[in-house]
Amino acid sequence: MRFLRLAAQAILPVASVASAGFQRPFSQSALNGWDSYDEGLFTPFGNLELLSENQFTTLSHPAFPKHSVRIKKSSFCDGTAQSYTGYIDIQARHIFFYFFESRNDPDTDDVIFWTNGGPGCSSSLGLFMELGPCRITNNGTVVSHPESWNSNSNIFFVDQPIGVGFSYADYGETVGTTEDAAKDMAAFAFIFFEHFSKFKGRPFHMAGESYGGRYIPVFAAEVYDQNARLVEAGLTPLNLTSIMIGNGITDFYHQASSVFDMQCTPASVPPIMDIASCVQMKQIIPRCQKWLKESCLDVFDSINCRAAMDFCDEQLGTPFGSTGYNPYDISRKCEGDIAETLCYPITRVIGSYLDQPDVRTLLGVDPSLTANFSSCSNEVGTAFDQNLDEYRSTQNFVAALLERGIRVLIYVGTYDWICNWVGNERWTLAMEWSGQSEFAQQKLKPWGAKDGSSPIGLSRSAKGLTFVTVEGAGHMVPYDKPKEALELVQRWLSEKEF
Ligand SMILES: *[C@@H]1O[C@H](CO)[C@@H](O)[C@H](O)[C@H]1NC(C)=O
Numbered sequence: 001m002r003f004l005r006l007a008a009q010a011i012l013p014v015a016s017v018a019s020a021g022f023q024r025p026f027s028q029s030a031l032n033g034w035d036s037y038d039e040g041l042f043t044p045f046g047n048l049e050l051l052s053e054n055q056f057t058t059l060s061h062p063a064f065p066k067h068s069v070r071i072k073k074s075s076f077c078d079g080t081a082q083s084y085t086g087y088i089d090i091q092a093r094h095i096f097f098y099f100f101e102s103r104n105d106p107d108t109d110d111v112i113f114w115t116n117g118g119p120g121c122s123s124s125l126g127l128f129m130e131l132g133p134c135r136i137t138n139n140g141t142v143v144s145h146p147e148s149w150n151s152n153s154n155i156f157f158v159d160q161p162i163g164v165g166f167s168y169a170d171y172g173e174t175v176g177t178t179e180d181a182a183k184d185m186a187a188f189a190f191i192f193f194e195h196f197s198k199f200k201g202r203p204f205h206m207a208g209e210s211y212g213g214r215y216i217p218v219f220a221a222e223v224y225d226q227n228a229r230l231v232e233a234g235l236t237p238l239n240l241t242s243i244m245i246g247n248g249i250t251d252f253y254h255q256a257s258s259v260f261d262m263q264c265t266p267a268s269v270p271p272i273m274d275i276a277s278c279v280q281m282k283q284i285i286p287r288c289q290k291w292l293k294e295s296c297l298d299v300f301d302s303i304n305c306r307a308a309m310d311f312c313d314e315q316l317g318t319p320f321g322s323t324g325y326n327p328y329d330i331s332r333k334c335e336g337d338i339a340e341t342l343c344y345p346i347t348r349v350i351g352s353y354l355d356q357p358d359v360r361t362l363l364g365v366d367p368s369l370t371a372n373f374s375s376c377s378n379e380v381g382t383a384f385d386q387n388l389d390e391y392r393s394t395q396n397f398v399a400a401l402l403e404r405g406i407r408v409l410i411y412v413g414t415y416d417w418i419c420n421w422v423g424n425e426r427w428t429l430a431m432e433w434s435g436q437s438e439f440a441q442q443k444l445k446p447w448g449a450k451d452g453s454s455p456i457g458l459s460r461s462a463k464g465l466t467f468v469t470v471e472g473a474g475h476m477v478p479y480d481k482p483k484e485a486l487e488l489v490q491r492w493l494s495e496k497e498f
Pocket residue numbers: 137138139140141143
């Protein structure tokens with residue numbers, strides 16, 4: 001395993017910030033070089049207003065000869081805030097992003113990084129279905145979305161890792177682990193702030209959904225560690241403030257067994273499965289947990305971990321498949337073919353929108369991308385699966401961030417089966433960190449009730465960690481409950497209590 005990973009890294013062009021040279025501390029003479037940039041040899045592109053609508057402006061930074069940014073103004077979505085699209089080029093890797101300024105005050109509001117999950121799904125789903133300033137309707141028209149998360153923040157949606165959405169690599173390189181993807185994302189975030197200097201020092205939140213539960217803690221850890229190197233080199237660190245995870249797969253171990261609670265107990269909706277199947281599932285759980293613990297957690301044995309996971313999936317996951325319910329929303333049946341539309345036919349409409357030649361031109365999608373848009377890349381998904389990426393412990397990254405003062409929000413729609421609230425509650429309670437006992441002592445309490453209306457969900461907070469449910473939302477909370485989701489993110493950004 002280790003050997004394979006190292007071999008893969010040797011073949012791929014090095015994409016990390018290491019290639020820019022600040023992995024090692026700078027010598028004093030190098031730092032003198034920095035001063036000279038500050039003396040006016042180079043002015044970062046601070047003013048987004050000046051960008052062209054019709055073509056990319058390419059920005060480079062003398063300190064990072066292997067990195068550049070292609071960016072344009074793109075008038076799409078709704079006109080309530082400035083929007084930009086482009087690529088951050090990291091050597092031969094090109095990462096596509098959409099950037100929306102805040103509808104409120106771009107000059108003071110926080111900055112949010114958003115990624116969808118998969119692994120391999122495009123963040124255009126988050127943009128056009130969930131939390132962006134506009135949504136695509138069933139008939140393919142674009143309408144403004146009043147509860148967009150850019151109501152009070154500047155936000156970018158990133159297609160990552162390379163191979164996803166409109167991101168690409170010149171020589172077809174792929175990324176197959178979260179740790180490798182993290183290097184590109186940390187470089188991406190740094191280059192963004194370095195070029196768009198008006199956002200420098202702004203509170204920065206990294207957010208994601210679903211597989212984002214694995215991505216985001218690892219990405220934020222990379223940004224945190226990169227900050228130390230930036231400071232050493234005399235550069236401005238990113239003001240990493242919090243992470244936000246919606247219906248995440250942060251802990252496969254607790255998630256694997258909690259599907260039982262979802263389909264066989266009234267944890268969410270009344271039980272949907274026959275008693276005989278439920279009894280069988282219940283008997284399997286201890287064996288499944290024992291095997292996973294021994295082969296994936298206590299030690300990582302790739303062959304045994306894979307076998308354990310196949311066994312648990314077969315025994316605990318397959319029965320649900322035969323019910324016809326939507327795994328992302330247990331309160332309803334799957335609409336359409338799950339492999340094609342993820343049970344949400346609107347994903348196909350979004351794909352058709354992004355296939356229109358004029359839309360691609362407007363967004364500045366690289367002309368080398370000629371294939372039809374796919375919401376999720378099978379190639380990327382397969383690569384992550386081959387590396388057993390999902391079965392790595394991500395909890396420890398969350399604990400490490402909390403210990404360093406980074407706030408953590410875990411929010412969960414209660415109707416989601418696949419990354420359900422029961423498993424998420426269990427791992428947040430089981431996580432070992434200095435705030436564990438104080439966090440565990442808190443009772444879940446209702447939040448968000450207004451003028452006698454029922455609460456939005458339940459919450460538990462201590463020492464920078466907040467666990468929150470959104471009642472009646474599925475896997476994609478902002479899709480199902482846009483008002484409640486905006487309330488959630490606004491409270492979080494303003495550091496109000498739940
Ligand atoms: C498309 O759908 C939107 C919202 O559902 C509606 O307002 C609009 O009139 C529809 N447009 C057409 C051309 O049917």
